[in-house]
Amino acid sequence: MLLGCFSLTANAETIGIGEIRLNSEAWIDLRGVGKQTVSGTCYTGETKNFNKELDVSRFGERFLTVHWSYTFSYNDTSAPLFLGAKTYTFNALGLHGTWVAIPSDGDETPLYERSVYFSSVELGRCFMTFTDGTTETITGHINYDTLTKTASFRAYPTPSKNVRSITFEVYTKNPVGFEIAPLASILEVGAENLRVEITSEETDDTDGFLDRLITKLQAFRQNVVDSFNALNNNDLSIFEKVSLIFDTLTNIPRTMWSYFKIGLQGLFIPDEAFMQEWVENNRQWCTETFGALFQSFELIVNAYRDIDASAETHVIDMPLVTIPLPDNKDFTFGGYEVKIVPDGFEFLSVMCKSVVGIVCSFAFINGLRRRYDDIMEETK
Amino acid sequence: MIIEALMSIMFTLQDFLVPIALPQFPSSVLTTLQLGMEYVEAGAGIVANYVPLPYLLTLFGIIATVEVAIATYNIVMWVLKKIPTFGIS
Numbered sequence: 001m002l003l004g005c006f007s008l009t010a011n012a013e014t015i016g017i018g019e020i021r022l023n024s025e026a027w028i029d030l031r032g033v034g035k036q037t038v039s040g041t042c043y044t045g046e047t048k049n050f051n052k053e054l055d056v057s058r059f060g061e062r063f064l065t066v067h068w069s070y071t072f073s074y075n076d077t078s079a080p081l082f083l084g085a086k087t088y089t090f091n092a093l094g095l096h097g098t099w100v101a102i103p104s105d106g107d108e109t110p111l112y113e114r115s116v117y118f119s120s121v122e123l124g125r126c127f128m129t130f131t132d133g134t135t136e137t138i139t140g141h142i143n144y145d146t147l148t149k150t151a152s153f154r155a156y157p158t159p160s161k162n163v164r165s166i167t168f169e170v171y172t173k174n175p176v177g178f179e180i181a182p183l184a185s186i187l188e189v190g191a192e193n194l195r196v197e198i199t200s201e202e203t204d205d206t207d208g209f210l211d212r213l214i215t216k217l218q219a220f221r222q223n224v225v226d227s228f229n230a231l232n233n234n235d236l237s238i239f240e241k242v243s244l245i246f247d248t249l250t251n252i253p254r255t256m257w258s259y260f261k262i263g264l265q266g267l268f269i270p271d272e273a274f275m276q277e278w279v280e281n282n283r284q285w286c287t288e289t290f291g292a293l294f295q296s297f298e299l300i301v302n303a304y305r306d307i308d309a310s311a312e313t314h315v316i317d318m319p320l321v322t323i324p325l326p327d328n329k330d331f332t333f334g335g336y337e338v339k340i341v342p343d344g345f346e347f348l349s350v351m352c353k354s355v356v357g358i359v360c361s362f363a364f365i366n367g368l369r370r371r372y373d374d375i376m377e378e379t380k
Numbered sequence: 381m382i383i384e385a386l387m388s389i390m391f392t393l394q395d396f397l398v399p400i401a402l403p404q405f406p407s408s409v410l411t412t413l414q415l416g417m418e419y420v421e422a423g424a425g426i427v428a429n430y431v432p433l434p435y436l437l438t439l440f441g442i443i444a445t446v447e448v449a450i451a452t453y454n455i456v457m458w459v460l461k462k463i464p465t466f467g468i469s
Contacts, residue, residue, distance in 0.1 A: 270384045278387055285395060291402030295410060303417045303424070310425035311433065317425070319418035340429045352430035360432075364439045368446070375450065 220255055224248060314341035314349060 227248040231241055270278070286294040310316045315337050341349050405413065427433075461468045 267381050268383055270387065274384050274387075278391065281391060285391070287404065288401055289398055291404040293402060295405050295413075299413060299417050303421050306421045307424045307428045308433065310421070311428035314429055316422050316429075317418070318422055319415065340426055349429050353432040356430065357432045357435050360436060360439060364443070367443070371446070371450075 220251075223251070310340075311349075314346065315339050 227244055230244055283298075287298075306317070318338055404410075457468070460466050
């Protein structure tokens with residue numbers, strides 16, 4: 001069963017390793033291409049519960065082993081019966097990471113292991129805070145009200161010099177798109193090769209499209225059978241029987257139309273997975289074609305989007321700050337969220353915006369008037 | 381399916397018609413820029429809670445449009461004044 005595709009981008013070149021099938025792995029050789037920024041997206045096309053695993057990036061003589069896992073749990077009972085429709089709502093997200101440091105002399109005994117609780121987890125970013133050389137275990141979970149399928153996160157790990165391997169693991173119970181941006185930072189050290197592996201542990205609590213379709217058809221058939229059985233019930237009055245016949249007869253075209261509508265929509269409305277891939281391909285094409293111009297534009301647009309979002313939610317994201325320390329130790333302050341406007345005082349933000357808006361409107365009108373006067377003076 | 385096919389054709393066409401590849405930022409520069417933008421976002425995010433940024437951007441767009449229109453008008457008039465046939469002084 002095809003789970004999805006995976007592609008890696010190295011500078012302007014795209015190093016594709018094609019499709020990764022269930023319980024398979026693929027290797028990409030990065031030797032001879034220098035330092036690379038590697039990023040990619042893995043996505044699925046089917047509604048299946050599974051676990052994914054991305055494993056092992058090797059660079060130079062050192063390995064840094066990181067076990068990084070996250071788990072989605074969700075209720076999929078409201079998902080529509082469309083092939084490829086992916087309007088999932090996750091009701092909880094848990095993140096838990098473990099760093100394992102292995103010495104570079106070939107001894108596989110870990111120097112230390114630690115679990116890292118991702119203290120600031122959000123869409124698009126994930127920071128971890130740790131100090132080097134000490135054993136530390138922090139665990140926990142983070143709950144979200146809603147998370148969409150496109151939820152993804154990146155981490156900015158700080159590889160230490162006394163560790164020599166990294167393992168990146170992702171576990172999810174959903175066909176969720178995710179990025180492997182952490183590898184971008186890690187592979188800049190000088191990757192030799194990268195193995196991408198996806199394994200699956202299917203569960204039976206979520207059916208595929210055909211299973212759902214069959215279930216729906218069986219339920220519809222059962223309804224019809226029940227309706228005709230009910231007609232033999234002598235307790236029903238003649239009016240109730242006629243009403244039952246009408247209900248059954250009108251349900252048949254309605255049901256058939258709903259299935260026909262699904263097919264018709266498939267003809268004209270692009271599939272969500274296709275749209276996602278098309279947009280991503282276009283973004284990639286713009287990056288490769290317009291280079292730094294598009295990258296700058298994208299940076300500004302993303303920044304504006306984030307600023308606008310923070311104005312809506314009254315929450316700003318304090319960015320990651322890393323302080324390099326002696327002996328190859330870094331101290332990293334993880335990014336965290338700060339609520340600018342306290343709960344119950346949102347009206348202050350609205351009032352400020354209104355007052356500033358009114359003042360700016362007057363200034364705008366006055367500026368236009370003065371500009372008009374200037375032009376009239378020049379034309380005299 | 382039909383729209384998807386058209387969109388795929390569009391993508392192939394644009395790839396064929398625009399055969400340029402401008403240089404990209406080196407990854408280290410891009411990473412630094414992204415980090416810098418995060419600081420900008422944090423700072424501007426505070427301001428955006430008290431200032432209607434979309435509204436101000438709209439006003440700024442109008443001002444820019446007016447100024448560009450005036451500049452265009454002046455350039456056109458400057459060219460026309462150079463042509464004696466029109467008799468514009």
